[in-house]
Amino acid sequence: xxxxxxxxxxxxxxxxxxxxxxxxxxxxxxxxxxxxxxxxxxxxxxxxxxxxxxxxxxxxxxxxxxxxxxxxxxxxxxxxxxxxxxxxxxxxxxxxxxxxxxxxxxxxxxxxxxxxxxxxxxxxxxxxxxxxxxxxxxxxxxxxxxxxxxxxxxxxxxxxxxxxxxxxxxxxxxxxxxxxxxxxxxxxxxxxxxxxxxxxxxxxxxxxxxxxxxxxxxxxxxxxxxxxxxxxxxxxxxxxxxxxxxxxxxxxxxxxxxxxxxxxxxxxxxxxxxxxxxxxxxxxx
Amino acid sequence: xxxxxxxxxxxxxxxxxxxxxxxxxxxxxxxxxxxxxxxxxxxxxxxxxxxxxxxxxxxxxxxxxxxxxxxxxxxxxxxxxxxxxxxxxxxxxxxxxxxxxxxxxxxxxxxxxxxxxxxxxxxxxxxxxxxxxxxxxxxxxxxxxxxxxxxxxxxxxxxxxxxxxxxxxxxxxxxxxxxxxxxxxxxxxxxxxxxxxxxxxxxxxxxxxx
Amino acid sequence: xxxxxxxxxxxxxxxxxxxxxxxxxxxxxxxxxxxxxxxxxxxxxxxxxxxxxxxxxxxxxxxxxxxxxxxxxxxxxxxxxxxxxxxxxxxxxxxxxxxxxxxxxxxxxxxxxxxxxxxxxxxxx
Numbered sequence: 001x002x003x004x005x006x007x008x009x010x011x012x013x014x015x016x017x018x019x020x021x022x023x024x025x026x027x028x029x030x031x032x033x034x035x036x037x038x039x040x041x042x043x044x045x046x047x048x049x050x051x052x053x054x055x056x057x058x059x060x061x062x063x064x065x066x067x068x069x070x071x072x073x074x075x076x077x078x079x080x081x082x083x084x085x086x087x088x089x090x091x092x093x094x095x096x097x098x099x100x101x102x103x104x105x106x107x108x109x110x111x112x113x114x115x116x117x118x119x120x121x122x123x124x125x126x127x128x129x130x131x132x133x134x135x136x137x138x139x140x141x142x143x144x145x146x147x148x149x150x151x152x153x154x155x156x157x158x159x160x161x162x163x164x165x166x167x168x169x170x171x172x173x174x175x176x177x178x179x180x181x182x183x184x185x186x187x188x189x190x191x192x193x194x195x196x197x198x199x200x201x202x203x204x205x206x207x208x209x210x211x212x213x214x215x216x217x218x219x220x221x222x223x224x225x226x227x228x229x230x231x232x233x234x235x236x237x238x239x240x241x242x243x244x245x246x247x248x249x250x251x252x253x254x255x256x257x258x259x260x261x262x263x264x265x266x267x268x269x270x271x272x273x274x275x276x277x278x279x280x281x282x283x284x285x
Numbered sequence: 286x287x288x289x290x291x292x293x294x295x296x297x298x299x300x301x302x303x304x305x306x307x308x309x310x311x312x313x314x315x316x317x318x319x320x321x322x323x324x325x326x327x328x329x330x331x332x333x334x335x336x337x338x339x340x341x342x343x344x345x346x347x348x349x350x351x352x353x354x355x356x357x358x359x360x361x362x363x364x365x366x367x368x369x370x371x372x373x374x375x376x377x378x379x380x381x382x383x384x385x386x387x388x389x390x391x392x393x394x395x396x397x398x399x400x401x402x403x404x405x406x407x408x409x410x411x412x413x414x415x416x417x418x419x420x421x422x423x424x425x426x427x428x429x430x431x432x433x434x435x436x437x438x439x440x441x442x443x444x445x446x447x448x449x450x451x452x453x454x455x456x457x458x459x460x461x462x463x464x465x466x467x468x469x470x471x472x473x474x475x476x477x478x479x480x481x482x483x484x485x486x487x488x489x490x491x492x493x494x495x
Numbered sequence: 496x497x498x499x500x501x502x503x504x505x506x507x508x509x510x511x512x513x514x515x516x517x518x519x520x521x522x523x524x525x526x527x528x529x530x531x532x533x534x535x536x537x538x539x540x541x542x543x544x545x546x547x548x549x550x551x552x553x554x555x556x557x558x559x560x561x562x563x564x565x566x567x568x569x570x571x572x573x574x575x576x577x578x579x580x581x582x583x584x585x586x587x588x589x590x591x592x593x594x595x596x597x598x599x600x601x602x603x604x605x606x607x608x609x610x611x612x613x614x615x616x617x618x619x620x
Contacts (some may be wrong), residue, residue, distance in 0.1 A: 075356070082345075082352065084345055085349040092299075215547060221509070
């Protein structure tokens with residue numbers, strides 16, 4: 001089993017929203033960043049992977065096993081942070097330990113309390129007394145304390161300050177030190193993913209519009225800035241999208257080195273995920 | 286499974302203080318002879334369990350639970366089992382309290398009055414909860430509360446109307462004559478109610494879009 | 496060994512890693528047969544993706560600077576000094592090409608270039 005997560009032709013219809021033929025492949029030992037606007041379908045995709053929603057079609061395999069047929073077996077090895085969904089807030093971190101001991105075979109109380117200490121989370125205070133950032137950290141500690149092989153994280157860094165985001169990203173990278181483990185992480189905070197994600201999957205309006213390795217996207221792709229005259233000289237085949245503003249044209253190209261060889265335009269930069277998102281969504285072809 | 290039951294019991298535990306105070310007030314009232322203590326049983330356990338539904342709903346626990354091993358199967362089952370545990374616990378507490386209060390007040394234990402009232406309350410508790418849970422899973426706690434109030438009021442009104450306008454003495458006679466079977470009939474009907482309610486809740490939960 | 500990564504540099508991160516490692520090999524900071532940090536470890540320490548480090552290591556291996564022993568990790572290959580020199584010569588040639596191009600286009604003689612070179616080289620030496 002080389003792929004930890006495989007989604008094939010996932011479709012789901014809601015009122016006024018549709019997931020269309022979602023395909024995702026996440027190999028072992030890798031981090032996949034799942035990016036897109038709010039409402040693009042990130043959470044719905046994750047809910048389908050976890051079989052939380054109903055009436056979707058397509059095939060979802062986790063650890064090579066069908067997600068419905070092997071529900072219990074699979075979930076023993078998955079850790080999740082879901083946007084807004086967690087234990088009732090009158091419970092305490094201590095209570096979570098008591099409960100999880102009986103839910104996961106591999107629940108590691110020692111590890112859990114170590115994370116609580118590392119994150120300076122009080123064990124005896126109700127969840128509702130914690131700040132938003134502390135709550136997220138608690139959710140993360142809860143997600144990884146049973147030694148899962150796959151982490152599915154929906155917006156795990158939302159609401160965290162930069163220091164906390166750093167701590168959390170450290171934990172994710174620590175997690176991936178084991179080559180058997182993978183992370184599927186959705187976020188609209190793209191800077192978090194820019195460096196650590198090995199794959200970037202981009203969802204827009206219920207469709208996957210891009211699935212590439214980080215290397216291809218951030219090292220090969222480029223953003224060309226040029227004048228209208230220069231833009232008109234460029235072959236349509238040589239760029240993916242463009243956006244025009246008052247003073248310049250921004251053009252997304254697949255390979256900045258190749259582009260540089262062909263055209264005499266000097267301002268070609270590396271692209272950030274944020275720029276990529278904006279150009280892919282707002283750009284024209 | 287055990288973990289899911291523990292979760293509900295721990296939630297109840299975190300509300301324990303409020304219920305201890307409530308219990309104290311009622312004990313004082315019972316000593317003054319103002320209120321029959323047995324009424325506490327349905328009131329308390331229904332209140333406690335409904336508050337767990339509200340918290341579950343508010344923090345979207347049910348969706349989260351499905352991401353845990355055996356979550357979809359166990360989370361409804363655990364709710365019913367926790368309820369049974371709670372009902373048994375409150376029944377024992379209230380029964381002992383009633384006996385004690387009765388003994389302190391009159392130096393005898395009034396079995397003849399206490400036990401039927403206890404059974405009556407127990408029955409009412411199970412009845413209300415059997416209706417409430419599927420309603421909770423279907424409509425959420427806000428609307429389910431309205432369902433509860435509607436049920437209680439309509440039952441009260443119907444009872445009121447029936448007792449004023451209909452002569453119930455023949456029925457009471459019949460019921461009296463079969464009173465020996467009550468001991469069996471009541472527990473069986475309670476179990477049956479809970480079971481049917483559980484099956485309905487499970488079906489609703491399994492079809493629900495979380 | 497220092498590996499310094501600049502995010503604002505237009506040079507890809509994997510390229511920056513390669514150069515840091517090559518430099519460490521050239522200055523003998525990394526000795527022959529010395530183990531390199533594991534891919535995952537380095538990725539964690541640099542807070543970058545595993546694939547980025549892997550790409551750097553793969554290319555270093557292709558270029559003959561390091562070798563990877565399956566299951567053990569990567570280590571510095573032997574005879575790397577000549578390789579490195581060759582590599583750097585290529586780099587120098589690139590600049591010389593540019594010098595020639597500029598000097599030809601602006602009619603600067605070969606002698607003038609050589610004089611300048613000697614002057615600058617001598618002074619810096």
